Amino acid sequence: xxxxAATNVITDQMGPDFLLAVEGLTVSFDGFKAVDDLSFYVxxxxxxxxxxPNGAGKTTVLDLICGRTKATSGSVKFKNTELTRLKEYExxxxxxGRKFQNPSIYEDLTVFENLEISFPRGRGVFGALAxxxxxxxxxxxxxxxxxxxxxxxxxxxxxxxSHGQKQWLEIGMLLIQDPELLMLDEPVAGMxxxxxxxxxxxxxxxxxxxxxxxxxxxxxxxxxxxxxxxxLHQGKILAEGPMAKVQADPKVIEVYLGH
Amino acid sequence: xxxxxSPRFKNLIGLLLLAVLLAVVLPLVLEPFRLNMVGKxxxxxxxxxxxxxxxxxxxxxSLGQGVFFGLGGYAMAMYLKLxxxxxxxxxxxxxxxxxxxxxxxxxxxxxxxWVPFKSLPLSLLAVVLVPMAFAFxxxxxxxxxxxxxxxxxxITQALAAIMTILIVGQQGYTGGINGITDLRTLAGWDIRxxxxxxxxxxxxxxxxxxxxxxxxxxxxxxxxxxxxxxxxKEDRVRFSGYDVASFKVFVFCLAAALAGVGGAMFTLQVGxxxxxxxxxxxxxxxxxxxxxxxxxxxxxxxxxxxxxxWAKTSFSExxxxxxxxxxxxxxxxxxxLFPNGLAGLYRSHVEPRIDAFxxxxxxxxxxxxxxxxx
Amino acid sequence: xxxGYSLGELGSIFAMQAFAGLILFSVFVLMSxxxxxxxxxxxxxxxxxxxxxxxxxxxxxxxxxxxxxFAPGLYGIYFFVAMVVAFCxxxxxxxxxxxxxxxxxxxxxxxxxxATWGLSLIMQQAFRSIFGAxxxxxxxxxxxxxxxxxxxxxxxxxxGLFVMGLTTLIAIAVYLLMFRSRWGLQVRxxxxxxxxxGAVGIDSERVDRFxxxxxxxxxxxxxxxxxxxxxxxPTAGQLYIVDTFLVVVFGGAASLAGTIASAFTxxxxxxxxxxxxxxxxxxxxxxxxxxxxxxxxxxxxFVLKVRR
Numbered sequence: 001x002x003x004x005a006a007t008n009v010i011t012d013q014m015g016p017d018f019l020l021a022v023e024g025l026t027v028s029f030d031g032f033k034a035v036d037d038l039s040f041y042v043x044x045x046x047x048x049x050x051x052x053p054n055g056a057g058k059t060t061v062l063d064l065i066c067g068r069t070k071a072t073s074g075s076v077k078f079k080n081t082e083l084t085r086l087k088e089y090e091x092x093x094x095x096x097g098r099k100f101q102n103p104s105i106y107e108d109l110t111v112f113e114n115l116e117i118s119f120p121r122g123r124g125v126f127g128a129l130a131x132x133x134x135x136x137x138x139x140x141x142x143x144x145x146x147x148x149x150x151x152x153x154x155x156x157x158x159x160x161x162s163h164g165q166k167q168w169l170e171i172g173m174l175l176i177q178d179p180e181l182l183m184l185d186e187p188v189a190g191m192x193x194x195x196x197x198x199x200x201x202x203x204x205x206x207x208x209x210x211x212x213x214x215x216x217x218x219x220x221x222x223x224x225x226x227x228x229x230x231x232l233h234q235g236k237i238l239a240e241g242p243m244a245k246v247q248a249d250p251k252v253i254e255v256y257l258g259h
Numbered sequence: 260x261x262x263x264x265s266p267r268f269k270n271l272i273g274l275l276l277l278a279v280l281l282a283v284v285l286p287l288v289l290e291p292f293r294l295n296m297v298g299k300x301x302x303x304x305x306x307x308x309x310x311x312x313x314x315x316x317x318x319x320x321s322l323g324q325g326v327f328f329g330l331g332g333y334a335m336a337m338y339l340k341l342x343x344x345x346x347x348x349x350x351x352x353x354x355x356x357x358x359x360x361x362x363x364x365x366x367x368x369x370x371x372x373w374v375p376f377k378s379l380p381l382s383l384l385a386v387v388l389v390p391m392a393f394a395f396x397x398x399x400x401x402x403x404x405x406x407x408x409x410x411x412x413x414i415t416q417a418l419a420a421i422m423t424i425l426i427v428g429q430q431g432y433t434g435g436i437n438g439i440t441d442l443r444t445l446a447g448w449d450i451r452x453x454x455x456x457x458x459x460x461x462x463x464x465x466x467x468x469x470x471x472x473x474x475x476x477x478x479x480x481x482x483x484x485x486x487x488x489x490x491x492k493e494d495r496v497r498f499s500g501y502d503v504a505s506f507k508v509f510v511f512c513l514a515a516a517l518a519g520v521g522g523a524m525f526t527l528q529v530g531x532x533x534x535x536x537x538x539x540x541x542x543x544x545x546x547x548x549x550x551x552x553x554x555x556x557x558x559x560x561x562x563x564x565x566x567x568x569w570a571k572t573s574f575s576e577x578x579x580x581x582x583x584x585x586x587x588x589x590x591x592x593x594x595x596l597f598p599n600g601l602a603g604l605y606r607s608h609v610e611p612r613i614d615a616f617x618x619x620x621x622x623x624x625x626x627x628x629x630x631x632x633x
Numbered sequence: 634x635x636x637g638y639s640l641g642e643l644g645s646i647f648a649m650q651a652f653a654g655l656i657l658f659s660v661f662v663l664m665s666x667x668x669x670x671x672x673x674x675x676x677x678x679x680x681x682x683x684x685x686x687x688x689x690x691x692x693x694x695x696x697x698x699x700x701x702x703f704a705p706g707l708y709g710i711y712f713f714v715a716m717v718v719a720f721c722x723x724x725x726x727x728x729x730x731x732x733x734x735x736x737x738x739x740x741x742x743x744x745x746x747x748a749t750w751g752l753s754l755i756m757q758q759a760f761r762s763i764f765g766a767x768x769x770x771x772x773x774x775x776x777x778x779x780x781x782x783x784x785x786x787x788x789x790x791x792x793g794l795f796v797m798g799l800t801t802l803i804a805i806a807v808y809l810l811m812f813r814s815r816w817g818l819q820v821r822x823x824x825x826x827x828x829x830x831g832a833v834g835i836d837s838e839r840v841d842r843f844x845x846x847x848x849x850x851x852x853x854x855x856x857x858x859x860x861x862x863x864x865x866x867p868t869a870g871q872l873y874i875v876d877t878f879l880v881v882v883f884g885g886a887a888s889l890a891g892t893i894a895s896a897f898t899x900x901x902x903x904x905x906x907x908x909x910x911x912x913x914x915x916x917x918x919x920x921x922x923x924x925x926x927x928x929x930x931x932x933x934x935f936v937l938k939v940r941r
Contacts, residue, residue, distance in 0.1 A: 397928075401931070406931040409678050409746065410927075412678075412743060413678070414882075414924055416875060417924050421917055421924070425917050428911060428917065539871075543750055550747065580761075583754045586754055587755035587756075588751065590748060590750055594738065594747050595738075598744070
């Protein structure tokens, strides 16, 4: 406990409190280092976009932060809590939300039930048994459904939604969790132009008052939202900074933007 | 699609119809011997109902439910055996007061794990708690390490094999291959008479209806929806802040407890317990009851159990050769042709007609058509 | 438990038990190789695998009967013919089963398990109807009878040695087929990426059918070997199925070397323990240890860490 306290003091002395501090993060699969000695910091209310060519390790970084993949070495601190030692569900309860690349929703349940399951209450076995669908839950679900343009589909089975609607539903499921750090993996991939525009709008409303890490290929979209951009290449950081600076970086143009 | 009846209302009607069939119709039309046989089948239905939650809803296929059925059955049998092994009844043994098979195996003292079974309340607790505890020990490490699917199925099957070999091998403590036989009284009440068997049948039916009611409640809660969600997208549930493993452990333990109750009722109604209800073969047969009934339907599980066992009995009586062919074909057919079992057939053929009928007449309170699949 | 034996006696006991274990090991390896190919490469659980083995055993029995009736002079070589017959019979039936049943179930592994269990019941009853419920045995040709004395206290049976040699050859052949042939490359390609394999012109349905047939065929050969050390009955296959599943899972489903290593470990443990306690307790202990290890290390003993 004392050691823990001591590290807290040290990080406190190191200046601005980061919401998320990734330091020396490494993971190797059979000798292949998918993420190699990676360090970066995300501030509160910052919107960070990670870009990079395929296989650069972008999704793996998110997997490491949310505990889906175990790090070989390094640390991930979220509000000064070490995440690498926690289980996935503990990380979620600590306030980290994650959206997957492919829409990941429960097709056999209705939109309402999808959102209800994500509502952060009654998460234990007996809590779930005793869970009551009270006014607070219904109100919150309806509010979120409104935000994600699905108010009319509330009682439809999720499998009948369109691809874009499924993406929105998953975003809504995260929203109802109200995480402090939201991680989105290619939220506009596979969408029509109209859906894409609507999604950008949606993302712009939900990323307020929280920190967000986004993986995205759509440069127009990145330019719109990013406070800071991190460019990954072969598991390492190639460049980091504001969009304009990164776009002008010759190394970045060489490996990524130039193509 | 028009929804003529709400799901909750349909469940109530289903429960009511099942109650009428089991508690009124069958006792009226069947002679005591056949009724006792139905009672025996219904003890398997406890396992089948548990498998609906475990396999149908949560996607966990256990091929070792016989183990839990056996644990419950043996717990009850041990109590009954001690009841009938009074000093008076066993005075010709070299060690009076212990079960006869122990005496035959040169055991001179009641083994320590038999001692609690002198008490009825402790034995009744053991019927539920021992299977649950064993299920917990088995499933907790596996679900924590995300062992699932076929691996879980194989390991539970291995457990069924181990349990049988152990029971058969440790004759002196378990009664060996013959099991625990010659059971007479429950707290002094003779369970072998016709009237006792009829009473036990009704107790069994009441417990089974209670078990189904309990499962309906579990399924109707948020936990039920989480189980469905887990079967579909386990990772998403995990990343919604749920400890997926503990939900699986819960459902597996619940199914084990139900199987244990079924086993105990089996011992009471049939009058003995033996390893032939524990091993690989009975365990997988219990899965087929659920599959025939429709793996998602709690009521279907009961009808499936009755149907398969009725077929088994009638075939074995007339064409013993054919039964294994029939059972084998049933396994294949239910997987390839009717993956939703009787409940699926009911839903696609019978229910739309009932809905249409009720829709035309308005909700005039007319009773729906008879229960599916008799 | 070692009380009452001298050191020399203990040495002989271990050597003899180890040899007895080697025969068990051979049958395990042959059974598990087939199962491992089917399960590891295709993700399909074949609960009827033991019955495919017994089919091979009955084929061997029939061949030996045929030789005794029509060519008693050539009885010395019947076994080699029988092996081919067993392989073809089990393999052909396997391909038929894959075509009529398994191919509809690739996306539902748990259902495959139930369907193949149904198949196993049908096969058992078919054996009983055709060959009778009594167990049948084959007569060994003369050159396989007798035993070799290695030291004064240790002697080994020739048929056991033969079965082991055979197992080694088959294991090598399977290895060459899976890892050195073009066909094996196709199988592994289908395992890794089915749509892609299809896109580069591999007929994945055909690959599946032959893989399943091969696995069942090897089980048939296991059945031939089985006739040398035990008698064949309709339900004999079921006794082995749990053990072989555990062997395959314990070895790490996709690794042939792992399968062999785990078959070795399990069979040796069991036969060594059998000398010191009753057979049933030895089996309980072996299975229990394996199950406990699998609970802690579900991926088996020999697997690579892969990116999910």
